[in-house]
Amino acid sequence: MIRLAIALLALAALAVLPRFVSEYELGLLIGMASYVALASAWALFSGHTHYISLATVAFYGTGAYTVAVLNESLPYPAVLLCAALIGAAMALLVGLSTLRLSGIYFVIFTFGLAELVRQLITWYEVSITGTLGRYIFLDLTARDIYWQMLALAAIAIGLTAWINRTRLGLALRAIGDDEVVAAHSGIHLARTKLVAFTISATLITLVGAVGSPRWVYVEPLIVFNPTVSFLTVIMALLGGANRLWGPLVGAIPLFLLFEWLSVNFPDTYPIFLGLMFIAVVFVLPNGVLAGLDDLRAWLGRRGK
Amino acid sequence: MTLLHVDTVSRFFGGLKAVDQVSFEMESGTIMGLLGPNGSGKTTLLNLISGFLAPSSGKIIFNGRNLAGARVDKIARAGIARTFQLVRILPSLTLLENVMLPAVFGHRAHWGKEAERVAHAALQKTGLGDRANASAGDLNYIDQKRLELARALAAEPELLLLDEWLAGLNPTELQEGIRLIESLSGSGITIIMVEHIMEAVRALCPRCAVMNAGRLIADGETSTVLSDKAVIAAYLGDAEYA
Ligand SMILES: Nc1ncnc2c1ncn2[C@@H]1O[C@H](COP(=O)(O)OP(=O)(O)OP(=O)(O)O)[C@@H](O)[C@H]1O
Numbered sequence: 085m086i087r088l089a090i091a092l093l094a095l096a097a098l099a100v101l102p103r104f105v106s107e108y109e110l111g112l113l114i115g116m117a118s119y120v121a122l123a124s125a126w127a128l129f130s131g132h133t134h135y136i137s138l139a140t141v142a143f144y145g146t147g148a149y150t151v152a153v154l155n156e157s158l159p160y161p162a163v164l165l166c167a168a169l170i171g172a173a174m175a176l177l178v179g180l181s182t183l184r185l186s187g188i189y190f191v192i193f194t195f196g197l198a199e200l201v202r203q204l205i206t207w208y209e210v211s212i213t214g215t216l217g218r219y220i221f222l223d224l225t226a227r228d229i230y231w232q233m234l235a236l237a238a239i240a241i242g243l244t245a246w247i248n249r250t251r252l253g254l255a256l257r258a259i260g261d262d263e264v265v266a267a268h269s270g271i272h273l274a275r276t277k278l279v280a281f282t283i284s285a286t287l288i289t290l291v292g293a294v295g296s297p298r299w300v301y302v303e304p305l306i307v308f309n310p311t312v313s314f315l316t317v318i319m320a321l322l323g324g325a326n327r328l329w330g331p332l333v334g335a336i337p338l339f340l341l342f343e344w345l346s347v348n349f350p351d352t353y354p355i356f357l358g359l360m361f362i363a364v365v366f367v368l369p370n371g372v373l374a375g376l377d378d379l380r381a382w383l384g385r386r387g388k
Numbered sequence: 389m390t391l392l393h394v395d396t397v398s399r400f401f402g403g404l405k406a407v408d409q410v411s412f413e414m415e416s417g418t419i420m421g422l423l424g425p426n427g428s429g430k431t432t433l434l435n436l437i438s439g440f441l442a443p444s445s446g447k448i449i450f451n452g453r454n455l456a457g458a459r460v461d462k463i464a465r466a467g468i469a470r471t472f473q474l475v476r477i478l479p480s481l482t483l484l485e486n487v488m489l490p491a492v493f494g495h496r497a498h499w500g501k502e503a504e505r506v507a508h509a510a511l512q513k514t515g516l517g518d519r520a521n522a523s524a525g526d527l528n529y530i531d532q533k534r535l536e537l538a539r540a541l542a543a544e545p546e547l548l549l550l551d552e553w554l555a556g557l558n559p560t561e562l563q564e565g566i567r568l569i570e571s572l573s574g575s576g577i578t579i580i581m582v583e584h585i586m587e588a589v590r591a592l593c594p595r596c597a598v599m600n601a602g603r604l605i606a607d608g609e610t611s612t613v614l615s616d617k618a619v620i621a622a623y624l625g626d627a628e629y630a
Pocket residue numbers: 401404406424425426427428429430431432433473
């Protein structure tokens with residue numbers, strides 16, 4: 085209860101923050117909220133199951149593109165609803181065909197998926213609609229976008245907290261430990277994974293949709309940038325993907341770090357991304373929060 | 389009442405007949421020992437019954453329904469639980485959570501207080517009751533075996549498959565283990581136990597079946613089966629029992 089109160093207070097404080105910051109800082113806040121939402125939504129499925137999905141940008145880009153296509157013909161809430169439905173439908177399709185794959189095959193497939201979606205949209209735009217690149221004109225201020233993104237981040241974390249207490253959460257953790265045991269305990273593996281993957285992917289699609297007006301101009305090469313997928317994974321793993329607040333803890337500092345790197349070292353920045361990826365996997369496979377716990381336990385033992 | 393009818397079931401791995409036209413029936417509430425030299429197909433047979441592997445041919449009728457080739461979780465929910473020859477626990481979950489799984493998702497599908505009650509009872513039975521909130525990954529080998537059995541029990545199964553669950557226990561633990569299985573059998577659970585420890589088979593199983601090279605070469609009253617010439621020959625071929 086107290087935790088919930090603290091979380092709500094923090095959320096309220098974050099909601100009034102735009103009053104006190106510059107336009108540039110507000111942009112940073114939007115970026116942070118986006119990546120907290122992305123990493124938390126990603127971890128909702130991958131955190132417990134250990135299925136490393138690199139499909140994040142496939143859904144994120146689809147969300148952004150949906151807004152680009154529909155923003156002139158439908159009211160904004162309807163556009164968001166469409167984005168969510170398209171994301172969910174895509175997740176079901178992808179999930180049905182991939183969630184039986186294990187380990188590295190799943191990783192590779194999800195990585196390929198983003199590329200596939202990008203190529204499909206490019207082909208469709210060029211050969212059917214005869215355009216490539218679209219403009220998004222929506223009557224939304226940066227503050228509006230920030231609030232929506234903040235809400236999405238809160239929803240992703242809140243939903244994760246709720247799922248953790250349900251049968252679904254227990255099933256996901258069992259699947260992450262040993263699918264054979266999970267199945268022998270009566271868990272329907274495919275359905276469980278599909279449900280979590282779809283919830284996660286729908287949230288990710290919405291992050292893409294809500295953030296899209298910031299782009300103004302959208303084309304496949306921009307919105308299907310694989311860096312988004314890698315960043316999301318690194319952030320969630322760094323903070324600790326199986327912990328409620330882990331993705332947030334990883335996303336905020338890493339977003340700021342990569343923002344700084346991309347401004348100051350635009351050419352070498354992908355190398356840092358790669359190094360970071362390796363470092364996280366080798367040094368802190370369970371994330372910073374778990375690392376802190378280990379450190380505390382170690383200090384405690386030394387203290388005795 | 390016939391609970392299980394394994395009807396000419398086979399499983400091939402390439403050219404290898406791991407289980408070859410095996411048939412037998414089990415009455416509800418009975419216990420049967422399953423013996424045989426290494427590699428004779430005992431684990432494979434359990435895998436076929438629990439659904440971990442699909443039979444190449446044949447039927448597995450459980451409670452009147454043919455479960456051959458059905459999904460593992462469906463078979464688990466139908467009331468079949470098992471332990472594994474190589475212990476499998478969920479190391480990042482607590483003991484209680486390990487055992488909650490089948491209570492929640494298994495045969496009876498409880499939730500909330502009732503699931504916890506069933507899970508605690510299963511831990512209690514296997515002597516893990518006071519460590520419900522410990523992490524399963526911290527358990528030693530014997531306790532992992534206990535946890536595995538507790539997990540199987542929490543499913544409240546009608547049929548329990550034990551794959552050398554008594555292997556690796558010291559003499560005291562072995563006696564405890566035998567008593568535990570005895571009480572489970574007494575409570576009405578139907579049990580198939582794969583076991584190399586003859587002492588345990590003699591103590592627990594009025595009936596036993598023997599496999600050799602995938603085939604069921606004997607099935608009947610335990611003392612008769614163990615003095616059967618073909619059975620002795622099969623074991624003598626295996627240095628471990630010579
Ligand atoms: N998944 C598999 N793929 C290929 N061959 C297998 C597979 N599982 C079992 N086998 C083979 O099937 C045969 C029977 O193996 P199984 O594990 O059932 O024997 P077992 O009677 O349980 O032996 P043990 O007493 O050593 O446990 C062996 O030759 C084994 O190598």
